[in-house]
Amino acid sequence: MTHGEQGSQVPLESARSQFRQLADLIRTDIERGTYPPGSRLPSEPDLGDRYGVSRQTVNNAVQILRSEGLVRVDRGVGTIVRELPVITTMRTTRQQERDAGQARGAFQAEMERLGLNAESDVRIDEVPAPEDVAGHLGISLGETVLARERRMTANDIPVQLATSYLPMDIAAGTQLAEPDTGPGGTYSRLADLGYAPVSFIESVRVRLPYDDEFRLLAMDGEQRVITIRRLAQTESGRTVEVNDMVLPAHQWELRYQWHAK
Amino acid sequence: MTHGEQGSQVPLESARSQFRQLADLIRTDIERGTYPPGSRLPSEPDLGDRYGVSRQTVNNAVQILRSEGLVRVDRGVGTIVRELPVITTMRTTRQQERDAGQARGAFQAEMERLGLNAESDVRIDEVPAPEDVAGHLGISLGETVLARERRMTANDIPVQLATSYLPMDIAAGTQLAEPDTGPGGTYSRLADLGYAPVSFIESVRVRLPYDDEFRLLAMDGEQRVITIRRLAQTESGRTVEVNDMVLPAHQWELRYQWHAK
DNA sequence: TAGTGGTCTAGACCACTGC
DNA sequence: CAGTGGTCTAGACCACTAA
Numbered sequence: 378m379t380h381g382e383q384g385s386q387v388p389l390e391s392a393r394s395q396f397r398q399l400a401d402l403i404r405t406d407i408e409r410g411t412y413p414p415g416s417r418l419p420s421e422p423d424l425g426d427r428y429g430v431s432r433q434t435v436n437n438a439v440q441i442l443r444s445e446g447l448v449r450v451d452r453g454v455g456t457i458v459r460e461l462p463v464i465t466t467m468r469t470t471r472q473q474e475r476d477a478g479q480a481r482g483a484f485q486a487e488m489e490r491l492g493l494n495a496e497s498d499v500r501i502d503e504v505p506a507p508e509d510v511a512g513h514l515g516i517s518l519g520e521t522v523l524a525r526e527r528r529m530t531a532n533d534i535p536v537q538l539a540t541s542y543l544p545m546d547i548a549a550g551t552q553l554a555e556p557d558t559g560p561g562g563t564y565s566r567l568a569d570l571g572y573a574p575v576s577f578i579e580s581v582r583v584r585l586p587y588d589d590e591f592r593l594l595a596m597d598g599e600q601r602v603i604t605i606r607r608l609a610q611t612e613s614g615r616t617v618e619v620n621d622m623v624l625p626a627h628q629w630e631l632r633y634q635w636h637a638k
Numbered sequence: 639m640t641h642g643e644q645g646s647q648v649p650l651e652s653a654r655s656q657f658r659q660l661a662d663l664i665r666t667d668i669e670r671g672t673y674p675p676g677s678r679l680p681s682e683p684d685l686g687d688r689y690g691v692s693r694q695t696v697n698n699a700v701q702i703l704r705s706e707g708l709v710r711v712d713r714g715v716g717t718i719v720r721e722l723p724v725i726t727t728m729r730t731t732r733q734q735e736r737d738a739g740q741a742r743g744a745f746q747a748e749m750e751r752l753g754l755n756a757e758s759d760v761r762i763d764e765v766p767a768p769e770d771v772a773g774h775l776g777i778s779l780g781e782t783v784l785a786r787e788r789r790m791t792a793n794d795i796p797v798q799l800a801t802s803y804l805p806m807d808i809a810a811g812t813q814l815a816e817p818d819t820g821p822g823g824t825y826s827r828l829a830d831l832g833y834a835p836v837s838f839i840e841s842v843r844v845r846l847p848y849d850d851e852f853r854l855l856a857m858d859g860e861q862r863v864i865t866i867r868r869l870a871q872t873e874s875g876r877t878v879e880v881n882d883m884v885l886p887a888h889q890w891e892l893r894y895q896w897h898a899k
Numbered sequence: 900t901a902g903t904g905g906t907c908t909a910g911a912c913c914a915c916t917g918c
Numbered sequence: 919c920a921g922t923g924g925t926c927t928a929g930a931c932c933a934c935t936a937a
Contacts (some may be wrong), residue, residue: 394925421904431927436904444860445846446872453903453935465841468896578895583844583862583887585706599705601844601862601887626844626862633894634839635729655906681922692908697923714916714922 395430398439402428403438407447407458414460418448421456443598446579446627450597461534461628462491469634470580484529484537499556500526503545509544510619513608523548525563528593535594538623547572547617563618564609572617574609581605583626594625601626651752656691657698662701666707668719675721679709704859707888711858721750722795722889729840730895745790746799753892754792760817761787764806771803771844771880775868784809786824789854796855799884808833808878824879825870833868833878842866851884862887 403424406412419427421435428435439456442448448456464487488495506514506522514522524539541563543553552559553566564574586602587593594602605625609618667673679689682696689696700717703709709717725748733753749756767775767783775783786802802824804814813820814827825835846853847863855863864887870879 396925422903429696432904433906433928434926436906437925439904441846450904451935452905454934455903455935463843468894487649573898575661576895577898578893581842581894582724582890583864585702599860603844629843631842632839633729633842633896634837635894637834637836637838648923657906693923694909694925695907698906698927700923711923712916713924714914716916716922 379418392500396434399424399428399430399434399438400441404442404445404447407442412458414458415452416458418456418458418490440598444600444627446597446600446625461536462493462530463630464488464491464493464536464628465630465632467632467634468577488531491531494533495529495531496533497527497529501554501556502526506542513616513619514542515545515616516544521545523554525553536625536628538590538593540621542619542621544617567609567617572611572615574617575612578608578610579605581631586623590623594623596625603629603631605631652857657695658702660685660689660691660699661702663834665703665706665708668703673719675719678716679719701859705861705888707861707886712849722792722797724844724891725752725754725792725889726891726893728893728895729838749792752792755794756790756791756792757794758788762815762817763787767803773802774877774880775803775805776877777805782806784815786814797886797889799851799854801882803880804881805878828870828878833872833876835878836873837871839869839871840866842892845874855884855886857886864890864892866892872897 395399397459403412403418412418418424418439421432421439421508424435424438425432439448439450443450443456446459446461449459450456466483468486484497485495502524503521503582504524505519506516508518510516510522511518511520523543523545525543527537527539527541529537529539543563547567547570548554549569551566553563553570558566561568567574582604583601584604586596586600590596590602596602605620605622605624607618607620607622608616609620664673666680673679679685679700682693682700685696685699686693700709701712704711704717707720707722710720711717727744727748745758746756763785764782765785766780767777769779771777771783772779772781777783784804784806786804788798788800788802789796790798790800804824806830808831810814812827812831814824814831819827822829828835843865844862845865847857847861851857851863857863864885866881866885868879868881868883868884869877870881871877
């Protein structure tokens with residue numbers, strides 16, 4: 378009664394917490410187009426008045442929508458409805474071959490399919506191998522490896538970090554140490570050098586982002602990242618690449634296809 | 639000054655929010671064994687006094703640990719340190735064959751490897767095909783399909799829900815409609831019937847659990863689920879199974895292996 | 900400077916648990 | 919019944935943005 382006279386126009390059941398129900402209401406409004414992509418939600422005090430709840434309760438509701446990637450908060454500006462579609466990445470025996478024949482990578486191809494403008498930075502470094510990477514590459518602990526760090530964006534929104542580790546005895550002085558690995562990418566160059574990867578293992582996990590990932594991926598609130606560690610092995614069983622990928626979980630779908638036998 | 643005299647023994651920087659730093663402190667204590675698995679954290683008021691912060695701030699910190707699966711809250715009891723290890727599930731061309739030869743499924747095998755006691759319920763139903771399932775199975779909208787719903791536990795902790803949809807023209811009256819599908823499981827029976835699956839596609843996503851999933855998986859706080867939809871196809875290209883899996887994200891690692899060519 | 904969301908506090912009421 | 923966490927509120931201060 379103290380404030381907001383239009384309070385509780387929408388009946389809230391008592392079974393579920395108010396902030397969850399409020400999140401549902403706002404989500405529905407977004408899906409119906411009441412708040413179209415790119416527009417701003419009413420401010421938290423406004424929403425509080427409108428629904429007859431405290432600002433803290435509104436804030437809790439908005440946290441849910443943020444964690445789903447439905448909205449994004451611009452500090453000092455407001456809460457904006459997002460519009461980036463879900464990106465699908467595909468891993469297949471056959472696709473793998475197709476990708477190898479392409480001038481551009483799988484990421485570029487998917488972005489084009491979605492009509493998004495894909496860009497990526499590359500930073501190349503020689504670094505001491507992280508302990509677990511050293512283990513996979515069969516390298517002693519202090520030894521240096523080639524690290525190719527990439528950050529990929531779609532329509533200027535960061536969508537993936539990837540760090541590829543390659544043994545120096547293979548990569549040093551080759552095109553693998555150049556920003557542009559040329560047609561077919563890393564795996565084609567490895568093949569040229571006599572280390573064609575034929576077997577791949579990917580380990581997928583979900584977790585909270587680290588601070589640097591949070592910043593580099595422009596993440597928001599309680600969003601999660603998907604982490605993928607890919608190992609690429611040659612016919613002889615040597616692991617010639619460790620690739621650590623980090624993806625905002627809400628904007629990706631991973632697709633794996635394989636064949637029995 | 640009003641309360642808790644030991645307040646702020648641990649210096650908190652001002653850059654990051656108090657509740658995130660507090661979460662880090664408690665997490666460290668858990669990892670160091672100060673709060674061993676199975677034990678209870680001090681109550682939220684206690685922690686508030688100890689660190690000189692409000693109960694709400696403690697609550698926010700605990701939310702983070704819950705979402706990571708590090709602790710679990712028993713209503714009316716307290717916050718308990720968890721101990722379920724991360725479960726790895728493996729998908730490989732070769733593994734697939736190996737599994738087919740086993741009396742027990744892949745899930746059982748992994749549980750045994752981890753020394754966990756695996757159990758699972760099965761419920762079998764004939765239901766109208768959900769719209770997207772009908773599309774995949776090439777069935778008209780109202781038509782019924784066989785639904786095999788499973789709920790799997792490890793040491794009595796629920797770790798996976800799975801619903802397998804099979805076309806009635808294949809499954810009706812066969813062992814596929816029985817609780818126990820026999821040696822080799824569903825895929826072996828499909829093979830016996832002349833519908834051996836040879837190609838598999840899995841689509842992986844991460845999201846907040848629905849209410850029923852939240853309950854059935856005994857989830858806690860802001861935890862996420864991994865959803866996997868698997869399509870199994872025969873040589874002729876017919877999709878003979880749609881399998882929807884739901885897994886608490888914090889306790890699983892998905893592993894995919896494949897071979898080029 | 901006014902408005903935005905981030906965060907914190909003190910206090911409150913609730914449902915649930917175990918004694 | 920006392921203790922637990924879930925949730926809500928009113929009020930506050932902050933950093934940041936845009937006008």
